[in-house]
Amino acid sequence: MSREVRVRFAPSPTGPLHIGGVRTALYNYLFARKMGGKFLLRIEDTDQTRFVPGAEDYIKESLEWLGISPDESPWNPGDCAPYRQSERKPSYMQYALDLVEAGHAYYAFDTSEELEAMRERLTAARVVQPQYNSITRTQMKNSLTLPEEEVKARLASGEPYVIRVKIPRKEEVRLNDMIRGWVMVQSATLDDKVLMKSDGMPTYHLANIVDDHLMNITHVIRGEEWLPSAPLHVLLYKFFGWEDTMPEFAHLPLLLKPDGNGKLSKRDGDKLGFPVFPLNWENKVDGDTAAGFREQGYLSDAFLNFLAFLGWNPGDEREIFSLEELIEAFSVERIGKSGTKFDIAKAKWFNEQYLRAKSNAELAPYVIADAAKEGVTIIQDTAEALVALMKERVTFPAEIWQGSRFVVEAPTEFDQDIAGKRWNADAVTILTAYAETLEGYTGDFDAEKAKALLGETAEAKELKLGKSMQAVRLAVTGVGAGPDLMEIFAILGTEEVAKRIRFALATLEVIG
Template sequence: MIKTRFAPSPTGYLHIGGLRGALYSYLFAKQHKGKFVLRLEDTDQSRYVKGAVENIIQTLQKIGLEWDEGPYLDKTLNIKQKGRFGPYFQSQRLPIYQQYAQKLIDSGQAYYCFCSTDRLEKLRQLQQGQNQPSKYDGCCRRLTEKYKSAKFKIQNSKLLVNDRPAVIRLKIPQSGEVRFNDLIRGEVKIQMEDIDDQVLIKSDGFPTYHLAVVIDDHLMGITHVIRGEEWISSTPKHILLYQFLNWDLPKFAHLPLLLNKDRSKLSKRQGDVAAEDYLKKGYLPEALLNYVALLGWHPSDDRELFRLKELIKNFDLSRVQKAGAIFDSDKLNWFNCFYIKNKPDKELLRLAKKFLPDVPDKLLDKILKVEKSRLSYLAEICDRAGYFLNLADYEPEILIFKKSDGGTARLALEKVMDRLNGLKKWQPEKIKQALAAVVQENRLTNGDVFWPVRVALSGLKQSPPPEEIMAVLEKDESLTRIHSALDKLKK
C-alpha cells in the first residue's frame, strides 16, 4: 500500500511551500488508494512556537486536506492522536530513537563524539579561512575500544558516556558514492567525501532530524517521501541509515523551490508566505489548493481549473518540473476571483459576513452581486462596500468627464434627475435605458452622462456601472446623491 506523510516542524505557521508538499503527498496517496500521515517533527525544542501545532492542524483542515493518521483537534480543541503507529510527535518518541542510536553504535556505524563546542567553532573558522566547506574532521572516529563499546545514558537532559558529555555521529564511509533515483530528477549521485559525519543524537539526548525522520518513516510504513529540494544533499545520509539498519528504502521525490518573481527564494520579506494569511484575507480554500497544485506541476493539457477530486485524478509526479516555480500573486488572485464569482450567493454571503458583520444581510447580498466579479479576495469587500454604506466627500472636479466641461456635467445630471424621478420600475435595465435616453435626447456622449452619474453615486473615478450601484442604493438614496453632486457643481 502507498503511504505518504507530511511532517512539518512547529516552528511557525504553515508556509505556502509546506502546503504544496502536503498537497502533493496527499494527492499521490489518494490517487493510489493509499494513506496520508501527519507527523509533527518537534525535536528542536529551542525553535518550538507555542500554538504552532494547533495552527498547522487547523490550517490543513480549513484547506480541506484530511489525514488518515496523526494528531488532530477534538471538539474542545484539545490535541488527540489517531493511528496504529504513534505517537506522531517526535518529542514523544525519544526512547525509540535512542534504542536505534545504540544499535548503530554497537554495529560500528555510529560513534561517540566528545569534541567541545569551542573546538568545533575553531575548526569551522579554520575551514572558512581556507575556503573549505564546514565539515567535522573525524577526530573522535579514533576512540579507544573503551568508548567504542560503551553504552550511553540520558541523565538530567544530557547524553553521557562513561559520565562524559557527548553526541552521537553517523560514521560515513570515507570513499565511494551514494546513488538514488529521484522520481522527479532522475538519478542523483553524491560522493561520500562530500558528506559530513552527521550528528544523530544531540548532547541533550534529542535526535536530529536525520535520525528521527528515517526511523519514523520506516516504522510508520512510509513508501514515498515527497519533500523540498533543499533535502537532496541530506538524502545520502538517510539512505546510509536505511542501509545500516537493513531497512528497505522508500522512493524519494524532491520538489523544486518556490521563487518570487525576481527568482529569489520565496520569503516573508517579500509578502505573505503563510497559508493562514491568505485564508484570513478571504482567499477560498479551493482557489489556494488549485493554484498551489500548479506551482511546479504541469497537467497533460492546458487546463488550469481543478477541484480537489479532479486533482487527485489528474496529478502526476512525473510532470513536476525540476526548475524553481514562480509564485505569482496576480495569478493567485485570478484563481480566487474565479472561485468567488462562481460561489453560490448564500455561501458567499456567509463568508463575506465575517468581514462586514454589521451590514444587514439583504444589503450585503446586493453589494456582493455587484462587486464579486471585481474581488481578488473577500477582505476587499470592506473597501468596495464603503461607498454603498457612506459616501465620502470628493472634489467637484472629478464629476467632469475628461472630454467634457462643467456645464455639460450639470446638464447631464439635471436631465438624469428628471428621468429617474419618473421611473416606475427601479431595475438595472430600466435605469440603464433611462440614462441612454438622456444621452440620445440631448446629443451627449456616453461619457458625458455615465461618468458624472457614476462619480455622484460612488465618489470615485472607478466603480461599477451606475445602474448596478443605483439598484443597491435604491431610488431615494440614488437621487439624493445625484442632487448633492449638482450642488457641488453649482458652487
C-alpha cells in the same frame, strides 16, 4: 507485492508554516489520495531550543483551511502513535545503540570547542572538506580512537557524548529519485553525522529514518534541500537492514524569490507586499508577525490551485482544478526539476477566477462582515446585489464592499476632479428633470426602466445623454467610475436616486 502507499509531511514547529511547506504537504496529500493511500503528519520537534509555541496549531489550521488534513497526526492518531518525535524520544536510543553494536556508529566525546578547533585547523591546512569524517575521526576523541576501558569509564561517569554514524571510507551510494532519476555520491564526501545528540535527543537524520520505517512510509516527498543528505539516509536504511522497505524518494524543486535570486523568504513577502504564509501569524513570545494568504483575501480553493501549479502541471492546457480534479490529474512524474519563481500576479489571477465562479449567496457573507466592521448593517439580499455588481471586477472579497459601499451609503462629498470637468449646465438640466420624473414615477423600476426613463428625459430636453452620463454617476455615487450605473439605480429605487440627485444639485457648483 505492493504495500499500501503511506506518505508523510514532517514539519518542524519552529514558526509559521512556510508556503513551500504547504506545497510539500499538498503534493503529499495529492499523491496519497491518488494512490488510494494514507497521508500522515509527524511533528519533528527534536530540537528543543527551536520550539515555538503555537506553531503546531498553525500547521493544523493551515491544512484544515485548505482541506488537506492528514489521515493520521498528533491530533488524530492512528496505529503509529505518538506522532510527535519528542514523545517518541525513548525509542531512538536503542536504534542508535544497535548501530554502534553493528559497527556502523560510534561514541564521540569531543566538545564543541574541540570540534571548532578541528575545523579551523583543517581549514588552515586547506583541507577540501573540513569535517568529521572517515579520515579526521582518527584524530578525535571517540570510541574508535580511545581505549575501550576509557570509553566505558567516560560513559559510566556521565560525560556528555554523541553518537555518530561511521560512514564507510569508499563506497558508491546511489538512489533513484522519482523526480531526478539516479543520483550517485561517493561516501568519502559524506561526513560522520551526529545521530544522537548529547541531550539524548536524536537528530533529524536518525529520527526520520527510524520513524519512516516504523510508520511504514512508502514514499518520501520533501523539499530539494534534503537531496544532499539523502545518500546518508540510504546508508542508514542499509545499516539497519531495512533496504527492502526503504521508501522511494521525490525531492521537490524549491520556491524561489520573485526578483533576483535565492530561496523565497519571509523578507521577500514583506518587501514586495505579499504573504509567504497561508495564515496570519503572531508569535506571542517575541512579537514576530507574518501576513497570511487567507487574511489577505485569497480563497482557499484558489490558493490551493495556485500552489499545485508551482512546480507541477497536468500536461494539457487546463489550469482551473478543484481539489478532486487535482487528485485525479496528479502524478509525481509531472513535477518539474527546476526551481520555481514565485509570482503573486498569477495567484491573484487564480483568485479572480474562483471569485467569479462563486455564487452571489456564497460571497454575500464577506460583504455583510466587511460592512459590519464599519458598523453598517446590511441584509443578505442587499449583500447579494452588491456581489452581483462587483464580482467581475475585483480580486479579493473585501473589494466588493469597498467598491460598492456607496450604494448603501449616500455620498456626502463628490470627486472634485470629475465635478470640475462634467458638472455643466446640460447635466444639471437633465438631472433636475430626471429627479422630477422619478419623484412622480410609481411603476416597476429596474435597470432597463431606469435607463429608458433617463433616455426619455434627455430627449425631452433635446440634450445628448452621453456627455452627461458621468455627471449622473457622480451625482448618485460621488465618484466617476464604478459598476453599471443603471443596476445601481435599480438597487437604490426611485426615491433614493431622486434624493441623491437633489442633494448633488444643491451641493455642486455648476462650471462655466
